[in-house]
Amino acid sequence: MSFGSYxxxxxxxxxxxxxxxxxxxxxxxxxxxxxxxxxxVLTYQTAAPRAFVLAVxxxxxxxxxxxxxxxxxxxxxxxxxxxxxxxxxYALLPIVRNTITGxxxxxxxxxxxxxxxxxxxxxxxxxxxxxxxxxxxxxGIRVATLLDVxxxxxxxxxxxxxxxxxxxxxxxxxGFPVAFNLALSGTLGVIVxxxxxxxxxxxxGRFTTPRGIRG
Amino acid sequence: xxDVSSHASTSPGExxxxxxxxxxxxxxxxxxxxxxxxxxIPEGEIVILVxxxxxxxxxxxxxxxxxxxxxGGRIFLQGExxxxxxxxxxxxxxxxxxxxxxxxxxxxxxxxxxVVPKMLGWDKRRIANRVDELLELVGLExxxxxxxxxxxxxxxxxxRVGVARALGADPPVMLMDEPFGAIDPIxxxxxxxxxxxxxxxxxxxxxxxxxxIDEAIKMGDRIAILSEESRIAQFDTPSNILANPADDFxxxxxxxxxxxxxxxxxxxxxxxxxxxxxxxAGVSGEAIGEAFRRCDDDFLLVLDGQHRxxxxxxxxxxxxxxxxxxxxxxxxxxxxxxxxxxALNIILQSYSTAAVVVGEDGAYRGTLDLxxxxxxxxxxxxxxxxTAAADQQDARHxx
Ligand SMILES: Nc1ncnc2c1ncn2[C@@H]1O[C@H](COP(=O)(O)OP(=O)(O)OP(=O)(O)O)[C@@H](O)[C@H]1O
Ligand SMILES: [Mg+2]
Numbered sequence: 313m314s315f316g317s318y319x320x321x322x323x324x325x326x327x328x329x330x331x332x333x334x335x336x337x338x339x340x341x342x343x344x345x346x347x348x349x350x351x352x353v354l355t356y357q358t359a360a361p362r363a364f365v366l367a368v369x370x371x372x373x374x375x376x377x378x379x380x381x382x383x384x385x386x387x388x389x390x391x392x393x394x395x396x397x398x399x400x401x402y403a404l405l406p407i408v409r410n411t412i413t414g415x416x417x418x419x420x421x422x423x424x425x426x427x428x429x430x431x432x433x434x435x436x437x438x439x440x441x442x443x444x445x446x447x448x449x450x451x452g453i454r455v456a457t458l459l460d461v462x463x464x465x466x467x468x469x470x471x472x473x474x475x476x477x478x479x480x481x482x483x484x485x486x487g488f489p490v491a492f493n494l495a496l497s498g499t500l501g502v503i504v505x506x507x508x509x510x511x512x513x514x515x516x517g518r519f520t521t522p523r524g525i526r527g
Numbered sequence: 528x529x530d531v532s533s534h535a536s537t538s539p540g541e542x543x544x545x546x547x548x549x550x551x552x553x554x555x556x557x558x559x560x561x562x563x564x565x566x567x568i569p570e571g572e573i574v575i576l577v578x579x580x581x582x583x584x585x586x587x588x589x590x591x592x593x594x595x596x597x598x599g600g601r602i603f604l605q606g607e608x609x610x611x612x613x614x615x616x617x618x619x620x621x622x623x624x625x626x627x628x629x630x631x632x633x634x635x636x637x638x639x640x641x642v643v644p645k646m647l648g649w650d651k652r653r654i655a656n657r658v659d660e661l662l663e664l665v666g667l668e669x670x671x672x673x674x675x676x677x678x679x680x681x682x683x684x685x686x687r688v689g690v691a692r693a694l695g696a697d698p699p700v701m702l703m704d705e706p707f708g709a710i711d712p713i714x715x716x717x718x719x720x721x722x723x724x725x726x727x728x729x730x731x732x733x734x735x736x737x738x739x740i741d742e743a744i745k746m747g748d749r750i751a752i753l754s755e756e757s758r759i760a761q762f763d764t765p766s767n768i769l770a771n772p773a774d775d776f777x778x779x780x781x782x783x784x785x786x787x788x789x790x791x792x793x794x795x796x797x798x799x800x801x802x803x804x805x806x807x808a809g810v811s812g813e814a815i816g817e818a819f820r821r822c823d824d825d826f827l828l829v830l831d832g833q834h835r836x837x838x839x840x841x842x843x844x845x846x847x848x849x850x851x852x853x854x855x856x857x858x859x860x861x862x863x864x865x866x867x868x869x870a871l872n873i874i875l876q877s878y879s880t881a882a883v884v885v886g887e888d889g890a891y892r893g894t895l896d897l898x899x900x901x902x903x904x905x906x907x908x909x910x911x912x913x914t915a916a917a918d919q920q921d922a923r924h925x926x
Binding site for chain 1: 592594614615616617618619621623625627628629630631632633634635642643646676677678692695702
């Protein structure tokens, strides 16, 4: 069966998996953004906690994905939960690191003025520091998203949703003609999602960056 | 939240700011940045902290609004001990202007200027009115600049917005750390003049840091000359300091030419101007020749139809017919806010021997020449040194 006729016959399944994949990534990145930005905000000012958070999230990223998914089966079982958990872990480093970098790069004259005007700690963060660090933070989120789009394919290994199912099915059937079609359609789906999300983030970054600091 | 202006005002005779044995030791530093500093800053005055680099001016200034928390001593604002009160509330009563300006780059000029009123919970209309009023005050046309971002303004314009932001909720006190330090000399003089004019209107109590003694003399009602560790070497009015430096340190710091420096103390507007022979632009060569014959000066000042100075016309060899078409340029005219020091500078650069003084409308008011400045310096010196002058007179009488 040619790849074209395979697609024609299976597009509904493929679309369903693609949507699942996309949602899995978006949910994971959303959670990672909340945790990562919070960690960045809490640690960027003091050297030791900052180094600690970066080291730990850095280690997460070096764990091979198969191993991590496998390790998560024991505490979290199969399915959606371990998939999201792992993807959040992988997405943390780029987000935390860029949050810290972005906040530390804010001009000290600006933060000092904010202080001198009588802005309290949280108002300063919300109204001055985070908006100014935002272009750097959103770049971190974008990188984390692309990373997760690829790794999410492995989530099928622990019974998670997404295009990994097609890819793993294909790998299971090596030698049969359908194997190639399955693996290729899964892979193409992943690539399409990556491109779409990348473009989405480019626009999001542009529209959420205040006009006064747009390049 | 209450308005800043509703805070108790200073009772008569009370200093607006009082620093009582203020100290700052930075951790890990052997010597204190500020040893023990006590001083009183009277209401409505500009007090300048001036001293060599690293002597602790910035540290001292930042302890007043507790951007830097003192290691010891007390700070009183309007008689109230604010050493340990809520720092954010204290800071809303104190405007703050720094060399790097530190405007919020992601907010418009209007949002920057309105930031303190907004924090104080003013309604939108009142904030908008206040913003326009402040922009006018610092010489920025609201309609034109309100919606711009800081990156769309020049350095000098940004600094004006910085001053407007500091004035946001009409705080009684302003702290300024080398506010004009990053501005080129010509614009700096303009901003200084504008600021002095502004101060006549707003009458704030201002603590102003600079390391430039000329700026200190020009801007200050009172100057504190600081040495290492923010020790006060002398705290007095500029003219007293120039006349009687307390010690060698102060004398050295004042540098050469105290009589020239005294020129910074007076503005052109305060003295009577000379008049200079003028001709109307466009008159005939004969009329020019006639004008030159009637005066001893080597230059005529050419005025245009609106009475604005156009340039200098130099006396030519007899017999040559002149026209007013291409006079020598004036370079830069002086206004009534310029200091006599600015005027001297311009005289020295001028093609003629005088600086041309113009009004706000650019119309010719008069001139100021070297002789006039020399005479002023002598008069002031005699006024400052009555005994010395009297001694000289005695000596002359006796001889
Ligand atoms: N955060 C800091 N930590 C440690 N030492 C500091 C700190 N800030 C300033 N100092 C030291 O305190 C002293 C006074 O510094 P300060 O900035 O008040 O000087 P200044 O008079 O404003 O100098 P300048 O004219 O160069 O601005 C200097 O010796 C400086 O090195
Ligand atoms: Mg300084």
